[in-house]
Amino acid sequence: MDALDILKQHNIKATIQRVKVLEYLMNCSIHPSAEDIYMHLKNELPMISLSSVYNILIEFEKNNLVNKLMTDNNTIRYDYTKCKHYHIYYSDGKIEDFEDKELDNLISEYFNKNYPNIVNDNDINVVINIKNKKDK
Amino acid sequence: MDALDILKQHNIKATIQRVKVLEYLMNCSIHPSAEDIYMHLKNELPMISLSSVYNILIEFEKNNLVNKLMTDNNTIRYDYTKCKHYHIYYSDGKIEDFEDKELDNLISEYFNKNYPNIVNDNDINVVINIKNKKDK
DNA sequence: TATTAAATTATAATCATTCTAATATAAAAA
DNA sequence: TTTTTATATTAGAATGATTATAATTTAATA
Ligand SMILES: [Mn+2]
Ligand SMILES: [Mn+2]
Ligand SMILES: [Zn+2]
Ligand SMILES: [Zn+2]
Secondary structure, three states: OOOHHHHHOOOOOOOOOHHHHHHHHHHHOOOHHHHHHHHHHHHOOOOOHHHHHHHHHHHHHHHHOEEEEEOOOOOOEEEEOOOEEEEEEEEOOOOOOOOOHHHHHHHHHHHHHOOOOOOOOEEEEOOOEOOOOHHH | OOOOHHHHOOOOOOOHHHHHHHHHHHHHOOEEEEHHHHHHHHHOOOOOHHHHHHHHHHHHHHHHHOOEEOOOOOOEEEEEEEOOOOOEEEEEOOOOEEEHHHHHHHHHHHHHHHHOOOOOOHEEEEEEEEEEEEEE
């Protein structure tokens, strides 16, 4: 399903800015910051403003179209909400998707068995931190 | 082991500021921000500066005395490095420790078996996100 | 004691994000 | 089609966490 349909489905008015932001999020794999998105879109959409990117991301987050990824260097990164997956954080800033159904099940089952009342599946995240060689 | 011994052990000069920061981190359970630490210490140590708190935290981090906890609201929280544990993030900002040996082992074994070359134990974190009732 | 280095402090700078008010665009009403 | 109203975007200011800079204090060394 393409960006336009997704916006319609969520009753979000499909402005050109929103379509472009969503398209970029759907197709890129870098887990961009708001600034990254803005920089990328300026090429094809020179009039877009950084404010709009922030506004749009807030709107998308409310509708669960994107997830915020926490980082420890004070910048929020965004991830298009597709099927459940985890993330590998590299020390150079790269964030990589990590998909593993078997691990999903393992963890789901474990929490359902041991903490059935506290947590539901989607609340649990696995974060993998890897140091790049250069960074000692 | 108390704060003073830990600093000696890591060859960090035991200034009053460093001792107090470390003691607070060791004893409190709120996973404080730099500002939280500063506010708390001002009572018993009125001359301490926020700069020092930041400097000290950087120093502690280099020596693996503390870990940074990522958050999605642009403030870094600090955690004294004790035995391996995970964290529950509540939507109201509280961060709670979550210790579970069985889960540690489960995850360790799984990664050792399936991704032995990519990851080592301590790189893997489990983050649990829970919405407080009020927050809809 | 004099000299040097290290740590702390006050303060300014940076930078990601949010807020505010103005403008533009689209939808609804007349 | 015009007028009105609501919504979205924009530019720019404000905020707030963190980092950088330079001065001062403290501790260590000669
Ligand atoms: Mn910041
Ligand atoms: Mn900030
Ligand atoms: Zn992802
Ligand atoms: Zn903790």
